[in-house]
Amino acid sequence: MKLPVQEIKKIGIFRALQLGDLLCTIPAIRALRRAYPHAEIILLGLPWAKGFTKRFDHYFDGFFHFPGYPGLPEQDFDVKIFPAFIDQMQAEQFDLLLQMQGSGSVVNPMMELFGARHVAGFKTDGHYAPDNGLFLDYPNYGSEIDRHIALMEHLGIANLGNELEFPLSEADLVELGQLKLLIEPQRYVCIHPGSRGSWRQWPVNYFAALADFCIDQGYHAVITGTNDEGDITNAVISQMKNTAIDTTGKTSLGAVGALIRDAALLLSNCTGVSHLAAAFKTPSVVISMDGEPHRWGPLDTYRHRTIDWLKAPDFHVVFRETVDLIQKVA
Known part of the structure; x- marks a missing residue:
């Protein structure tokens, strides 16, 4: 490895993104944890991801809420608390800070402010990155999973495979059971018509038609979504000729994961739940509306x-x- 194990006791990972983005980095983080088994690994991310680190507590030891930065669209930049955040990061005295946000064109200069002994990550021509041999030219091709594995390999960390993970807890299973859904494993299909941004959402009438088809084949159709996606899930249900089971707003991420694990099939946009299906090896049909199926599929x-x-x-x-x-699943 480029950075000896005995020198790296605290690692920060900067990835202030959403569920699918983080799930796609798990194979790389799995390799990182194996390479530095005794290091403290802390995620710097969006507020929702604190629960993610608890679910993956075999890889992460902590979490810090990143308060945004100009040029990053995922959340508004909070200029009032940003200086205190920088002070906090410098006080942490990271031995290694990994920029796993993207190509680095926006955030690489910011990473220097955190005061880590070593900074590594992605870089791109024409934009700043430290000349320390720890930055990889951003591989703007292939899957998101393999891009981050490539970063680990650049750091001399062995590849442990590209399989996704999503641990389920007993609490997840209990929560799902409390809904008392009249379904049996492998006898229902999950329909997830929502995603962030309307431009990434397949037409609701198409989801409705596929849900009806699955019901006609003897399966239940379970509609999943958050409270914020109620309009789109209601639109799907209203266009169906059969009766679906609506779980919109009734499930946590863990309960949705349990639903997908035991489903015969998932039908969804290319969004976080598609990576859950990949983790559980649940068959899925994923509609990519963003032109990057090679990256996110x-x-x-x-x-x-x-x-x-x-x-x-x-x-x-x-x-x-x-x-x-x-x-094939019948």
Whole structure:
């Protein structure tokens, strides 16, 4: 390894993004934890991710809320608390700070302010990055998972595989059981029509048609979504001819994970739940509306079918993939 184990006792990981983004880094962080088994690993992220670090407490030891930064759209920049955050980061005295946010064009200068002994991550031509041999030219190709594994390999850390994970707790299973859904494992399909940004959402009438098809094949259709996605899940349900089971706003992330684990199939946009299906090896049909199916689609293209809607905006393509997977799991 480029940085000896005995020198690295505290590691900070900067990735202030959403669920799918973090899940895609787990294979890299798994390798990092194996390489530095006794180091303290702390995530610097968005507020929601504190619970993520607790779920993955075999990899993470702590969490700090990142207060935003100009040029990062995920949250507003809080200029009043940012200086205190920098002071806090400097007081932590990280031995290694990993920039896993992206190409580094925006955040690499900021990373220097944290005062870590070593800073590593991604860089891109024409933008600042320390000339320390620890920055990798951003691989603007391939899957998000493999991009971060490549960063670990650049640091001399062995690849432990690209499989995703999502640990479930007993509390997750109890919560799901308390809903008393009249479903049996492998006899229902999860339909998740929401995602961040309307431009990433497949038309609701198409989700409704696929849900009806699955019900006609003898499966229950379980609609999932957050409270904020109520309008879109209600729109799907209103266009169905059959009756769906609506869990909108009734489940935590863990309970949704448990639902997806035991489902026969997931139908969703290319969003966080598609990575849960990949982690559980639950078959899925994923509609990519952002033009990057190669980056965000599940790696197992036999069990998971990702449709690039920008190139093939044809409902029948999605329908055929759904039929094929339903027949394979029947």
